[in-house]
Amino acid sequence: MTIGIIGSGAMGAGIAQVVAQAGHTVRLLDQHMGTLQKAVAGIQKSLDKLVEKGKLSAEAAAATAKLLHPTSDIHDFADCDLVIEAIVEDLAVKQQLFRELEMVVGPDCILASNTSSLSLASIAAACKRPERFVGIHFFNPAPVMQLVEVIPAVQTRAGLAEEVRDMVASWGKRPVLAKDTPGFIVNRVARPFYGEAIRLLEEGVADVATIDWALTELGGFRMGPFALMDFIGHDVNYRVTESVFTAFFFDPRFKPSFTQKRLFEAGYFGRKTGRGFYDYT
Numbered sequence: 081m082t083i084g085i086i087g088s089g090a091m092g093a094g095i096a097q098v099v100a101q102a103g104h105t106v107r108l109l110d111q112h113m114g115t116l117q118k119a120v121a122g123i124q125k126s127l128d129k130l131v132e133k134g135k136l137s138a139e140a141a142a143a144t145a146k147l148l149h150p151t152s153d154i155h156d157f158a159d160c161d162l163v164i165e166a167i168v169e170d171l172a173v174k175q176q177l178f179r180e181l182e183m184v185v186g187p188d189c190i191l192a193s194n195t196s197s198l199s200l201a202s203i204a205a206a207c208k209r210p211e212r213f214v215g216i217h218f219f220n221p222a223p224v225m226q227l228v229e230v231i232p233a234v235q236t237r238a239g240l241a242e243e244v245r246d247m248v249a250s251w252g253k254r255p256v257l258a259k260d261t262p263g264f265i266v267n268r269v270a271r272p273f274y275g276e277a278i279r280l281l282e283e284g285v286a287d288v289a290t291i292d293w294a295l296t297e298l299g300g301f302r303m304g305p306f307a308l309m310d311f312i313g314h315d316v317n318y319r320v321t322e323s324v325f326t327a328f329f330f331d332p333r334f335k336p337s338f339t340q341k342r343l344f345e346a347g348y349f350g351r352k353t354g355r356g357f358y359d360y361t
């Protein structure tokens with residue numbers, strides 16, 4: 081199969097690695113050449129690490145790297161059987177991308193979005209053939225995280241979500257089907273997790289490090305809420321919270337916080353910018 085990935089940021093690069101390791105030819109595109117080059121270098125580094133750790137043979141790593149085809153030209157996606165979009169979480173931008181993509185790909189190419197919080201129905205609405213559109217939602221980092229949510233839109237043809245679920249399982253992942261509702265499964269449960277942690281901080285109940293420490297050391301969580309928000313990035317995480325809140329008709333359970341909004345506005349996105357709730361400089 082030939083699989084196209086659009087957007088080579090945190091998610092797109094990871095997804096590209098997953099599908100290349102599964103033996104598929106990958107076309108990887110980003111609007112920024114520098115990001116694309118960084119993604120290819122990052123995947124190579126990740127493959128080298130797997131070889132070092134003895135989790136992948138040197139031959140398999142070399143074969144995987146050969147399957148990656150970075151490009152800046154969307155016309156190179158003409159031979160794709162599946163295209164997964166992992167660009168900025170903005171409905172209008174995603175819709176425009178799918179309009180352009182449909183002018184390039186064949187009629188049977190499956191179109192997918194990795195959106196965290198937008199409705200699949202609203203993205204599919206921009207497509208001429210919305211019946212071949214589906215959500216494939218990976219978790220960060222995609223090569224490591226087993227779970228993938230597969231979400232049919234109301235327009236998706238019967239049976240496609242199940243086909244895609246089986247395909248994703250063949251890549252070594254553990255997919256689940258979910259309905260097209262805000263945040264799907266994990267991001268919906270995660271909103272109150274982050275929101276309540278920020279409320280604890282705002283009320284002065286405990287500081288960032290103490291809350292993270294309590295939840296990881298004693299609560300059994302892999303990462304504390306603040307370390308996790310910094311890892312995901314406040315640009316992505318804040319936008320998802322805002323989107324879920326709006327999509328749930330402003331249900332106060334999902335209300336965003338000014339504390340995170342200010343970090344977002346200041347460009348303190350977390351690890352990727354060196355500062356968030358923690359200082360990484």
Ligand code: NAD
Nearest residue numbers: 087089090091092110111115166167168169195196218220
């Ligand atoms: P990111 O900012 O790291 O990467 C997005 C990339 O898309 C950037 O490199 C940008 O240059 C590129 N881009 C933007 N518009 C484009 C366009 N029109 N054409 C081509 N490239 C374009 O973001 P990310 O964290 O990888 O998130 C991408 C998507 O995946 C979003 O929809 C997000 O909600 C979703 N998602 C994110 C996470 C996460 O934890 N970060 C997890 C699951 C899903």
